[in-house]
Amino acid sequence: MSGEKMSASFVIFGATGDLTHRKLMTAFYSMIRDGLLSDDFCIVAIGRRKLSTETYREQVCASLGKFLKSPVDTKIWQRLERMIFYYEFDFTQSDGYRDLNSYLAKRDKESNTKENRVFYLAVAPSFFETIIHGIERGELASSCRGFCRCVIEKPFGKDLETAKKLNDTILRVFPEKSIYRIDHYLGKDMIQNIMILRFSNLIFESLWNNRYIDNVQISLTEKLGVETRGDYYEDSGAMRDMVQNHILQIVSLVAMEPPVNLKMDSIRNEKQKVLEALEKIDETFLENNVVFGQYAEGFIDGKKVQGYRSEEKVDAKSETETFVALKLQIENFRWAGTPFYIRTGKRLKEASGEIIIQFKELPHSLYNAEKNLAKPNLLILRIQPKVGLYFQFNTKDYASHSGIIPITMDTGASDAAQGNTPEAYERLLYDILRGDGSLFSRWDELEAAWLFADKLIEYREQKKTDFPNYAAGTMGPKRAFDLIEKDGRSWVDMH
Template sequence: MIKNSWTSDAIVNAGNTFNFSISTNPSCILVIFGGTGDLTHRKLMPALYNLQCSQKLPGQFAVVAVGRRDKSHEDYRYEVYASIKNFSRFDIREQSWDKLHRRIYYRQFNFTDPGGYIGLADFLRQLDEQYQTRGNRIFYLAVAPEYFSVIVEKLQACGLAHHGKSWQRVMIEKPFGRDLSSARRLNQKITEVFKEKDIFRIDHYLGKEMLQNIMVIRFANMFFEPVWNNQFIDNIQITSCEKVGVENRGGYYEQSGALRDMVQNHMLQLLSLTAMEPPAGLDTEAIRNEKVKVLSSLQRFTPELVHKNVIRGQYGPGIAKGETVPGYRQEKLVAPDSNTETFMALKVHVENFRWAGVPFYIRTGKRMPFKSTQIIVQFKPLPKVLYARRDEQLHPNLLVIKIQPQEGIFFQINAKKPGTQTNIVPVQMDFCQNCLNDLNSPEAYERLLFEALRGDSTLFTRWDEVEHSWQFVDNIAATWQQHLPAFPNYPAGDRGPQEADKLVARNGREWLHIGRQQ
């Protein structure tokens, strides 16, 4: 591994230079619907604590968690303390915890009960006076999708989204709809209450450090952008694989599958950031506009193309981490004859001038032999003119953006092997950002909450991004409905169905995975 020229202090500063540069006053009350849920305890509360430790929470700020279980404020704070202790990137600092815990409150009511919202409105007015938050609100919907429109309608009916001199924002977890038609219905209901600029649709991948670094790598380095096109790039592979199965999410996964859970949002976001044109500026709308152009240029899948270029799989029983694990159909809350896909591989083209002819290979799956999310840019091979003997081929140049679990950049070039003969070998330059002991970069939800406080929606998906993504995915789903798959078709712990390897092999390529297996 080569030594990078960044100092660790520079990296830490680059990862933590948050500041409230947006003119909007960040003072507000954060209302979390689903306050007793797993997302709140594992991600949101630790993220708020991390922001408190980093002194990034506004001074005039409070949190109200809403749930259906009966708890006192102190009971709930005790549970939050345990969650922070288990999941925060910082150890418990009593001074920071003391500042935060006094500002955490709990309200108990059913999300469909109008009376609960009336009581919530009165309680928030009291907190406004106590914390001088001026009616500013962020409503975080950490709930099942069927409650999204219900909660938004109740907020409007009780005057909690009045858009006076104060501001109100809503943060919505995925999935945003199940298909294009349901997404449009949901969007219509939400936009009747909140303006587009106040709707923060979450794809937590956009909060990851290296995902934000993609544009920096491309546009802040002179030697990349001139070759970032079909003249020099052979193919791009985007992989996001997990070693675990569906665990306790069987009920949710039965309704989504890999197509809706990963491809419609995470994977297409990775693709759009990789393929986008240089934006006119670094403002929110300029960046989003270029991402939408990519999504609107995606090759539309006909039924013939789906059969040819889309592979789906489902894991069966197998060996993972040295232990026998059940197949998907044996998981909790999964139908014994389920045809839900846990793996997808597809070949897609971006049909514009820059990328014409360059295949983008996308792969995502559960119960794979490694955990990794990375983007691999494989450059075209050199002609066999100078150094390569007739019976050998030079290794291609590779650029790898490693997103998780390792965060960093890998670059492969060719060089002469020491010795008297001219033997060409690949040389790897591997920089791992989060391998540094003194680097403690912000978590995705920490950054997303911070940006929502600032009113900066760059890291959130605009409606037309969601719309184009669903249009792309619906064509695949419609074709699948006409054909029953032969599931399961790969054992747990394997690399996926053999058809996925054939997908890339028919063009003389293979799936690549760079780095040690996690």
Template sequence: MQTDSSFTFVLFGGTGDLSMRKILPALYEAHRAGGMLADSGKIVAVARHIEDRGEYLQWVNEHVKPHVSKNGLDETAWASFLARIEFAKIDLGNPDDFVLLRDAIKDLPGIRVFYLATGPSLFVPICHALASVGLNANSRIVLEKPLGYDLKSSNAINDAVGEIFAEEQIYRIDHYLGKEPVQNLLALRFGNVLFEPMWRREWVESIQITIAEELGVEARGDFYDNTGALRDMVQNHLLQLLSIVAMEPPHSMDSDSVRDEKLRVLRALKPIDPRDIGKVAVRGQYHSGVIRGTAVPAYATEAGVKPDSATETFVALKVEIENWRWAGVPFFLRTGKRLADRVAEIVVNFRAVPHSALGASALRAGANRLVIRLQPNETIRLYCLAKQPGEGMNLASVHLDLAFDQFFREGQMEAYQLLLLDVINGRLALFVRRDEQEAAWRWVEPILDEWKTSTKPPKPYASGTWGPAAASAMLAQHGTCWLEEEN
């Protein structure tokens, strides 16, 4: 992916954790690859507690290097990457400082990209300050999650930002959409006649989407205790993955064609009746336990967390889509912290054959399945039944690895690298449009409202397990189980 698009990439929150772990490493990898970033492109980091460019480059050397280049750092490429970086000491709470920013970038070339790697409370003030000095023209703005606390606050942010930037200038980033297996899912479905005829209720028994973490809230207790897993993971990442899995074929891969089809899925989600939330939603909270031999504390004892907190660290949902393709097919969504493993995957369980002359194993739903692993290793596997060697017709599960990385010489891009290149080059397909975001908030709000007023605490689960037993029971009612339980 080569580009001649010149750019000035302004990074707000230039010393923050996200900038150090994800954004600057992704830009470095694009720079090192050669041809992905225009030679004239510049990165302007904005921070308050760094005095000058020299001090900032020292900070980058110390905090970014550990997160780049799994195969080793290229010192020559690193030196030339640092040469791209400029610095502006700006107090984001002082609109007058944005005159300094304007002056610092006025002679820099190309499209301006403003990346807001800050807390959402700063999104609107930053946008107003940019507009006050005329920096909202010929520009793009990237908004990190969380974008609001509920539908009302999300709309307030979008309304304010939308007064300053047009919708086609706004890039609401969800890094899961930049993962190669997610895009390969689109290629599998829409580029191969083999899969598309089977991608429907007649052949699919159920679909599972899991994002599991081994880590707890770490140093984010204050933030997380006011957010919870439903806001932090379901409203954005999980519903975006669901919309990709379930969408109809777009007429092209341009940005609005793809996002129109995702929106149709979100609008077709069966509304949650508050009276049924106990049947289709499980919320849990981790207690103390052991993960990989190390004892870990309960959520309620984490720093920044209220001792009597009812914030959920685990969510499992049964979701239905009310359209012809998916009517009657349950989608099971799950996310949690302090679980048994770090994994993100999509599991498509196909129906059993209607009649088998080969024995009972061929009649098991899920004997044929497609597993799209997003992390930690990005793979796609197709499971089917085959005869075991030897006497008799004994069947065993085997898999075909769709190891696309073995067929291409160039390595896979990290999600942030691909998405940042899309911003620079003006490609919006993998970013969330405002109406998608509103539809997602509208669907989760009844669950949020019910849990906010509920007197029932989250179901406890021991750290290092796969969450509350109720999440497994919910699937058992439909004659199925989570993938790791079957294995």
């Protein structure tokens, strides 16, 4: 990745937290390595702990040593170190924001940032509005003479009502074009590759419709449980944590029409149309096309693990879902009749992220008539942990006289031709700095996603489910398999 070197003051609220140390600082390090940050750049790290800038820098260096995939390069670290400034501040205290603004003005001048500012809220969602109110009262945004942008981590609200309230608060301070609702999944290489794969390859785009595609499967599965995030997960569940954001964003990228150009709003407009075309949710849909699950104790890689209700900070009688499977229809000309099957969950047998395009079988195959083993063509976009494309097609079995076997073409990001692939946050932070919001949700996208998700969440909260209903180390509840098998299909598992 290469491009213009960016100048700005990057202000992080919650700078002592795990997200900053694990993701943001490693991203800045990588951006310096890749030549994407100017020396006229500073990071103002805001935290409530009593730390000096020198001590904070030492902590960041230690985190880089822990989280980077390769040893810390001294020259790169020295450049990053000079950019980092710690500012002790309790951001719940409204009277301190004017002092913060004065400090930022000083930093803008000394670091020659061209008075560009980015405010990154790496804090718990309960503090979002508190900080936005403080930015407004302290005139941190209105005093900007360059660009001024606000970055919000998920979850953006708990439902449509709270999302609207938060959005209205932010819009009082930042215009829509300056709001970046970040979803790290959209920074992953293979997610960014969806549009390139479709719109620069005739072989795929000409077949990318209901005439040739039998079904689409999106699986985002985890071996991990909720770890220490039991209190967060009790309020979110898999619907809010995964479906409302990551999965619906992926669906929109897979299903969208070609945009008229690659400008930010052109891409967002086409994604929005997909969300608006999702089939209407009624009682029949909820009864037949939705499966919720919660994990019981079981075994992961031969090690016994506890059930969700036994996790730390989880109610012993919790009705929170840790698994969701859905069958969706997109009611437009391109996709009518082609189902999208979704599954996501925790404590499953496999940890992976995949988009599976299963093509239709030939209407009349000479070779199937002879009872040979031709298989449907598959295109698999592997998001994680292995990144790459997998394509399955049929060819002659050279070990026999007339047999057919499916063979595969498999490419991964470890291929030397792929270069040094950046982490998701490096891509997203660079897009924020250069003002490209293509991979960030616009409000109308978020609103459409919440309109869809709220109905499923309400159904889950009202419906009594016999939880727990799948053992850790399996691939989910039996009903998730019934969901797809009743259509004469099955979940594609290439592991």
